[in-house]
Amino acid sequence: MPQPPGAARPPKRILSVGECMVEMSHAGDGLWRQGFAGDTLNTAWYLRALLPEDWAVDYFTVLGTDPLSEAMVRFMRDAGIGTGCIPRHPDRVAGLYMISLKDGERSFTYWRDRSAARTLADDTTQLQAAVEGADLLYVSGITMAILNDDGRTTLLDRMAKSRAEGTRVAFDPNLRPKLWKDAASMCRVIEEAAARADIVLPSHDDEAAHFGDASLGETARRYAALGAGEVLVKNGGGAMALSLAGAAPVILPAPGMVTPLDTTGAGDSFNAGYLAARLTGCDPHQAMLRGHALAARVVRHFGALMPHDRLDTLR
Numbered sequence: 001m002p003q004p005p006g007a008a009r010p011p012k013r014i015l016s017v018g019e020c021m022v023e024m025s026h027a028g029d030g031l032w033r034q035g036f037a038g039d040t041l042n043t044a045w046y047l048r049a050l051l052p053e054d055w056a057v058d059y060f061t062v063l064g065t066d067p068l069s070e071a072m073v074r075f076m077r078d079a080g081i082g083t084g085c086i087p088r089h090p091d092r093v094a095g096l097y098m099i100s101l102k103d104g105e106r107s108f109t110y111w112r113d114r115s116a117a118r119t120l121a122d123d124t125t126q127l128q129a130a131v132e133g134a135d136l137l138y139v140s141g142i143t144m145a146i147l148n149d150d151g152r153t154t155l156l157d158r159m160a161k162s163r164a165e166g167t168r169v170a171f172d173p174n175l176r177p178k179l180w181k182d183a184a185s186m187c188r189v190i191e192e193a194a195a196r197a198d199i200v201l202p203s204h205d206d207e208a209a210h211f212g213d214a215s216l217g218e219t220a221r222r223y224a225a226l227g228a229g230e231v232l233v234k235n236g237g238g239a240m241a242l243s244l245a246g247a248a249p250v251i252l253p254a255p256g257m258v259t260p261l262d263t264t265g266a267g268d269s270f271n272a273g274y275l276a277a278r279l280t281g282c283d284p285h286q287a288m289l290r291g292h293a294l295a296a297r298v299v300r301h302f303g304a305l306m307p308h309d310r311l312d313t314l315r
């Protein structure tokens with residue numbers, strides 16, 4: 001509907017869907033720091049830091065009624081992330097993960113088998129209500145991994161419907177074999193989800209390990225062939241590949257590597273930098289540079305989430 005002159009434009013809205021967990025990360029001297037993180041929340045966190053105020057960034061998951069679930073919702077709300085559509089499960093609690101580091105490269109141990117978030121697609125109406133009105137829907141392979149078969153079908157349908165209704169759908173395959181029953185189901189569901197996305201943001205090392213892609217270009221081509229109009233293949237801080245509208249991939253040189261302290265959140269923060277730039281009018285090359293600049297900061301920090309006030313200069 002046309003707006004009367006001078007009327008404020010309604011806010012644009014991103015909805016990120018997935019699981020936020022209690023995070024235990026290194027604090028030095030054998031101590032552990034408790035935070036909150038999870039790939040889709042990490043991207044929402046950095047999107048909130050980067051996007052102007054006329055964008056709403058909302059998160060959809062399911063949490064428990066336990067004190068840590070309460071603290072998690074407060075944590076998101078205090079950061080300016082919308083939590084209004086997060087339902088509570090009466091008997092399940094928030095999941096937990098711990099970061100182990102070897103030369104700055106992270107690996108994760110999870111306690112999330114019965115987390116509340118696993119039920120996020122059990123109620124179709126609730127999910128649909130959360131997605132309604134979103135300009136961008138953001139989902140990852142981890143979101144897919146934590147659901148049961150019915151939940152996966154529900155979320156895949158929602159992605160397809162939202163896309164048909166004009167919501168842009170962005171997807172990071174974020175391959176986590178530990179969360180899947182076997183590699184074949186992981187690869188099948190990841191491709192089904194990617195086939196319902198406009199923007200796909202895979203990481204080449206994971207894709208090479210699980211899909212056998214011999215090059216960055218091959219990863220880009222594979223996802224473009226599934227129907228994504230925009231595929232940006234991340235590459236651990238090195239040169240990346242971009243495929244637009246099914247055209248042959250081009251290689252984008254990256255501006256230089258940094259020595260990481262903890263790579264947790266590198267991919268998620270890159271996605272936020274890239275998407276925030278794309279949503280505010282940058283071309284994919286500029287957006288890649290923004291994503292890279294943010295991820296280069298994040299890997300110099302322990303844990304997935306850097307405080308917003310340390311990101312001021314990136315806005």
Ligand SMILES: O=C(O)C(=O)C[C@H](O)[C@H](O)COP(=O)(O)O
Pocket residue numbers: 037038039040042097108142174176263264265266267268269304
């Ligand atoms: O593994 C999960 O389920 C999590 O959500 C924990 C982590 O916060 C992200 O996985 C970090 O993701 P990267 O940006 O790829 O380092």
